Amino acid sequence: NAGVTQTPKFRVLKTGQSMTLLCAQDMNHEYMYWYRQDPGMGLRLIHYSVGEGTTAKGEVPDGYNVSRLKKQNFLLGLESAAPSQTSVYFCASSYTGLVSNQPQHFGDGTRLSIL
Amino acid sequence: LAKTTQPISMDSYEGQEVNITCSHNNIATNDYITWYQQFPSQGPRFIIQGYKTKVTNEVASLFIPADRKSSTLSLPRVSLSDTAVYYCLVVGTDKLIFGTGTRLQVFP
Numbered sequence: 563n564a565g566v567t568q569t570p571k572f573r574v575l576k577t578g579q580s581m582t583l584l585c586a587q588d589m590n591h592e593y594m595y596w597y598r599q600d601p602g603m604g605l606r607l608i609h610y611s612v613g614e615g616t617t618a619k620g621e622v623p624d625g626y627n628v629s630r631l632k633k634q635n636f637l638l639g640l641e642s643a644a645p646s647q648t649s650v651y652f653c654a655s656s657y658t659g660l661v662s663n664q665p666q667h668f669g670d671g672t673r674l675s676i677l
Numbered sequence: 678l679a680k681t682t683q684p685i686s687m688d689s690y691e692g693q694e695v696n697i698t699c700s701h702n703n704i705a706t707n708d709y710i711t712w713y714q715q716f717p718s719q720g721p722r723f724i725i726q727g728y729k730t731k732v733t734n735e736v737a738s739l740f741i742p743a744d745r746k747s748s749t750l751s752l753p754r755v756s757l758s759d760t761a762v763y764y765c766l767v768v769g770t771d772k773l774i775f776g777t778g779t780r781l782q783v784f785p
Binding site: 602 | 711718719720721722723726764773774775776777778
């Protein structure tokens with residue numbers, strides 16, 4: 563049981579390049595989330611999904627797109643990377659979501675640098 | 678927009694009790710308060726969650742006063758391995774607000 567797995571773990575991009583971060587969970591969770599973590603700012607929600615085929619915007623969605631084609635996978639895309647998107651990205655999942663007492667399970671993050 | 682505020686850092690010694698407080702203004706009636714622990718190069722890990730009054734599990738206690746505008750995570754008898762960053766999280770309808778984190782350093 564791997565929990566939440568994020569790939570890749572590290573990546574360096576040039577400004578304007580695109581890439582996709584992959585999150586996979588094997589716990590049959592309905593809800594999945596993408597966060598970014600920057601020094602001194604905690605974790606900020608980018609997008610989330612309440613089930614297969616659904617997505618919703620979080621606190622900082624600009625510059626990102628997401629897709630949830632399969633229940634176990636949640637993809638985060640950067641169409642045209644900018645230096646301001648240099649951050650550590652965390653994926654999480656939970657059995658149920660907002661307004662519930664189900665905790666989130668996090669992956670170990672993807673460290674993304676944009677030059 | 679709800680905002681959560683935590684002290685930036687705290688120091689303690691092994692064996693002491695540590696209390697970390699989180700202030701959350703504009704918390705809604707149905708919002709839950711959750712605390713996570715994070716070690717370097719790892720994702721946050723769930724510690725405890727509560728709605729009101731007091732919750733206790735095998736590793737921590739969570740105190741929430743009646744007005745629910747703050748919450749206190751209590752770690753009894755900390756050890757060196759408790760050195761980490763601790764985050765509070767307010768969870769509600771269309772809301773997931775993390776605090777900025779408290780870096781706890783435990784000394785021998």
